Structure formats: C-alpha cells, structure tokens
Amino acid sequence: MIFCLLYPIFSLPLQSDMEKTPQEIALIKLRSRLTKRFHKACADYGLIADGDHILIGLSGGKDSLALVELLGRRAQIHVPRFTVTAVHVRVKERDYHSDLSYLENFCARVGVPFIVRDTEIGDEVKGERGKAKDPCFLCSWYRRKVLFDVAQELGCNKIALGHHKDDLVETLLMNLIFQGSIGTIPPLLQMDKMPIQMIRPLCLIEEKDLAHYAQLSEYEQQVKLCPLEKLSNRAEIKQLIQQLERLNPNVRDSIWGAMENIKTDYLPTRVKGER
Numbered sequence: 536m537i538f539c540l541l542y543p544i545f546s547l548p549l550q551s552d553m554e555k556t557p558q559e560i561a562l563i564k565l566r567s568r569l570t571k572r573f574h575k576a577c578a579d580y581g582l583i584a585d586g587d588h589i590l591i592g593l594s595g596g597k598d599s600l601a602l603v604e605l606l607g608r609r610a611q612i613h614v615p616r617f618t619v620t621a622v623h624v625r626v627k628e629r630d631y632h633s634d635l636s637y638l639e640n641f642c643a644r645v646g647v648p649f650i651v652r653d654t655e656i657g658d659e660v661k662g663e664r665g666k667a668k669d670p671c672f673l674c675s676w677y678r679r680k681v682l683f684d685v686a687q688e689l690g691c692n693k694i695a696l697g698h699h700k701d702d703l704v705e706t707l708l709m710n711l712i713f714q715g716s717i718g719t720i721p722p723l724l725q726m727d728k729m730p731i732q733m734i735r736p737l738c739l740i741e742e743k744d745l746a747h748y749a750q751l752s753e754y755e756q757q758v759k760l761c762p763l764e765k766l767s768n769r770a771e772i773k774q775l776i777q778q779l780e781r782l783n784p785n786v787r788d789s790i791w792g793a794m795e796n797i798k799t800d801y802l803p804t805r806v807k808g809e810r
Contacts, residue, residue, distance in 0.1 A: 562751040569748060572739040573605045580722040582693075582734040583609070587617035589734070590691040591647070592682050595623065595633025595757045597749035598697035600641060602737055604752075606695060607645030619695075620648045622685050624678045627655035633757045654681050686731055698735045701742040704790045705772045713768060719794065741787065 555563075577583050591606060593599045606619050621642050625632060635651060642649035654677050682694050698720055707719040724733040737745070779786045 558751060562748075565744065565748050565751060569601070569740055569744060570605065570608075573609070573736055576722060576736050576739040577609075580734075580738070582723055582736055583615055583617055585615035585617065587615070587693055588689065588691045589617060589619045589693045589695050590682065590686045590689065591619055591621040591695045592678070592697070593621040593623045593638060593642070593649070594697070595638055596697070597745050597754055598699055598737060598742075600754050601740075601745050601748060602695060602697040603642060603647055604645050606736065607642070607647040611646060620650065620689060620691065622682065623649070623651045624681045625651065625653045626674055626677060627653065634755060637755050650685070652681050652685060654678065683729065683731065687729070692730060693732045693734050695734050695736060697737055699737045699740050699742050699745055700787065700791065701773075701776075703735075703738055703794075704787050705769055705776065707790060707794060708772050708775065709768055712772075717797075 583589070589606065591599070591603055593603055603619075603621050610617055610619050621638075623633065623635070623638055639649045656673050656677055685691075686694050703719045703722075707717070710716045710718050720735065722735050722738040726733065776786060783789060
C-alpha cells in the first residue's frame with residue numbers, strides 16, 4: 536500500500552529536469568554518452584597516464600573542439616593527474632581559418648591554455664621532378680611538424696588529435712583500396728624518432744554523434760572551411776560506406792571489429808625464399 540501511494544511521486548520528473556528545455560535534456564544525455572565512449576577509449580587503449588602533458592591539436596572544427604572539451608574536463612579530475620595545452624596551427628597557403636578569439640574563449644571555459652602558431656609550405660608545393668604534391672598531404676605534414684615542435688618546446692609527451700571512429704574506419708578502407716595494405720590510424724602510436732605518443736581519444740565516437748553534439752552545444756563553425764575537403768578520396772570513401780550501410784546498417788561496427796579480429800592463419804603467407 537505504501538508503494539502504491541509513493542509510486543506516483545517517484546515517477547514524476549525531478550523539478551530540475553522539468554525546468555530544462557528539450558534541447559538541454561538532449562545535450563545532457565548526448566554528453567553523457569560521448570563521455571562514456573571517451574573514457575572507454577582512454578581505458579581500453581591506455582591513452583592517458585599520471586603525469587602526462589598532452590598537447591591538443593585544435594583545428595577549430597567540431598571534432599577538435601569536442602576533444603578540447605572532453606580532455607579539459609577530464610584533466611580536472613585528480614586521477615590520473617595530467618595537464619593539457621591546445622595549439623592552433625595556421626597554414627599561410629591555405630584559405631581557411633577559425634575565429635581565434637572564439638577558440639581562446641572556448642579553451643578558457645574548460646581550463647585549457649591556448650596558443651597559436653603559424654607555418655607555411657613555401658617551395659614544397661612541387662616535388663623533385665616538378666610534379667605537384669598532394670595539397671592535403673602537404674598541409675597535414677606541415678601542421679603535424681608544428682605540433683611536434685611545440686610538444687618538444689613545452690615538454691609534452693603526448694599529442695592528442697580529434698580523429699573519430701569514422702576516420703579510423705575510412706582510413707582502413709583507403710589503405711586497402713588505394714595502397715594495398717591493411718592498417719589505419721591507431722588510437723595510440725609511439726613515434727620512432729622522439730619520445731612522443733600520438734593519441735586519439737575520440738576513436739570510439741561516431742562522427743554523427745559529434746556533429747549532433749556540436750549543434751546542441753552551439754559550437755561556432757570555422758570562418759572558412761577547407762576548399763578541398765569534399766574533393767579528396769576520403770569523401771568518396773564516405774559515400775562508399777553509406778552504400779555499404781544499405782547492406783549492413785552496422786557496417787562501421789563490423790569493420791571496427793575486423794581490425795581487432797585479424798585471423799592471420801586465414802591470410803596468404805608466402806613461403807620464405809620463394810617468389
């Protein structure tokens with residue numbers, strides 16, 4: 536009888552929930568899911584350890600903004616104890632950029648120091664034989680070089696990038712189709728020539744969830760987007776995955792599972808000394 540009397544009271548939403556808008560409630564639920572996936576990635580792949588100083592590559596897009604927010608909030612928890620710094624790299628020859636004041640204020644809200652560095656490609660546009668180099672490769676290479684320089688300057692032992700689950704799945708397919716190799720960008724990568732690790736804490740989060748979170752959180756978009764972002768092989772691979780989803784709606788999960796379930800006994804093995 537007591538249960539019957541109390542049940543209607545317990546079934547009512549809390550006053551704090553009643554005061555929230557549907558968008559606020561959706562944001563809280565989505566933030567909780569993203570945080571759980573973020574923590575799972577950090578635990579499963581050993582991405583964060585006590586005493587780390589992590590440099591975050593902040594491009595200004597939705598993925599890197601979410602990465603700054605998640606790492607910034609996680610750094611405020613005492614175990615493990617680590618520090619983070621965000622750096623935004625501007626490439627002189629690339630006609631896209633972000634609002635620096637917005638990025639600085641965004642980082643300040645989550646307690647992450649923010650710095651800006653500039654770089655330029657210069658004469659590297661053409662290769663040794665005068666053939667034009669891939670512009671996406673050049674941009675990525677020079678931005679990455681600045682990240683390494685800043686990391687060593689600040690004494691950072693890890694660099695965090697905003698690659699999400701879709702990026703890893705797409706890269707696997709790109710390597711398989713265009714390079715003839717099976718590999719992707721791993722959640723944790725130890726650099727060969729320097730004591731720095733590359734980490735990707737968003738690796739278990741799908742891009743659609745990050746896009747929705749950015750919308751609900753009202754992230755500002757970059758002032759100018761990269762003019763080449765829809766002309767690359769990656770854009771075509773995205774379309775391919777969408778087509779594969781018609782056969783299997785969970786194709787991303789299947790491809791991810793395949794990366795952790797490689798059966799080498801059922802792959803071609805060349806006999807040593809034979810060609």
